Amino acid sequence: MVKLLNKLFQVAGCGLLCVAVFFPGLAQAEPTAEAVAPAPARQKELINLVRQDCGSCHGLRLEGGLGLPLTPQALREKSPDALKETILYGRAGTPMPPWKPFLTDAESGWIVQMLLKGLP
């Protein structure tokens, strides 16, 4: 199962890479996550969302549950862009749902940065 997920992940990551190669302008048009940090009040909301709501599958400490662990260690090898896409669009064939209705692109990128650093 984990292997399959990793594979899916690689495929998704590769797809993004292709987009970046063939449409460099498109990739650049997306502001990088670190450039646009959400307002402090929203940051608080997002951290609560990740801890509590993502936490219902990934664990309150994000050490994994029905979903995979989301600790910096667990995510180290992953592409931040692919992680952002997974948050926004979910992952077909798994229970991971798309969070796009509730998050902007930049917010998803910011969450990835926070996960990679370790959530406060």
Place this chain on the structure above:
Amino acid sequence: MRRYSIFTVFIGLLALQGCATPPLRGTGDLGVVIERAAGSIQVVETTHRTRLGQIAGLGDLSHASVNYSRDERYAYVFGRDGALTKVDLLKMRIEKRVMQSGNSIGGAISQDGRLIAVANYTPGGIKVFDSETLEQVADIPAIDHTGKPSKVVGLVDAPGNRFVFSLYDAGEIWVAELRDPAKPALHKFTNIGKEPYDGMITADGRYYVAGLFGEDGLALLDLWHLDAGVKRVLNGYGKGEQKLPVYKMPHLEGWAATGNELLVPAVGRNEVLVIDQNNWMEAGRIPVHGQPVFVVARPDNRQVWVNFAFPNNDTVQVIDVPSRAVVKTLKPGKAVLHMEFTPRGENVWVSVRDDDRVEVYDSETFAKIGELPADKPSGIFFTPRAHRTGL
């Protein structure tokens, strides 16, 4: 005035006496509220709706659940971090605590009350402990028929000192008979369906039902007739329609068994499904406010209360069972995680995580009659669960 002062003296004396020996009390009206982020639990009583105390140091309590000893004195708390903690509700302290795995999801207590089984994700399987000492008496790794480990979900007790559980990754249901814990007898059922995400047992302890996440349907096992194997029920209830995204897994522990009907949450549909228990066919659908998480029957089975997954988790709906109509929609607050009825159902306690409180409702008038502060409360568990199979 004078009466008041006598009363004060009386209370003072009581308090003094309390230093030596705690006043006698029963435990039938007690319960535990999980404070998931703080890693603490509150001990509450439902007669006067008050908090009796708080016990800290229980670790990661996301998705924590509780079973009770048959004397309703001890709570066994199962933490996400793999800890099993035995709490004395009367002395209000941790009695024993073991780290039994890396990541666990819940537990069950055996029919005779002597064994505590814990369902684990990492490493997948169940471990069984002596309920008095918390010494391990059995270890059953969930290695599927192809040799792969699997997360375990939907662990319940069943008559005959059996435990029944599902293998999430493998799609299997196992029955472990522990009359002799040193030699657990296992019955394994394979290919029961894709991704069983939770399981429940009917109140009589006869039917085990696993909900499937990976496909539309439920897996049914008649524990009186293990030879008949697992049957698929409500197959394809989504009729191939695109599922809605599910932002929180439904929980089946609180599936409502209301006489001849089972009310269960649909997956990826804003509906409660009604199953006729005589033929295990779909008997109806009730449109509700969102993806149902808990579908809990009032003890008299007249009503069923439903809460919902994000982003509709500020709402609770009440279904009138005979008419199958939603008769009340409540908005208790941000992130309603759990509902628990008092033993005979006159009140229901509701945890509102992001508003840091537990609310108490009159189940007949729907009026809010009380409120208790709690730090990010999740599960609420009252002691009468001690005497109910599967809880």
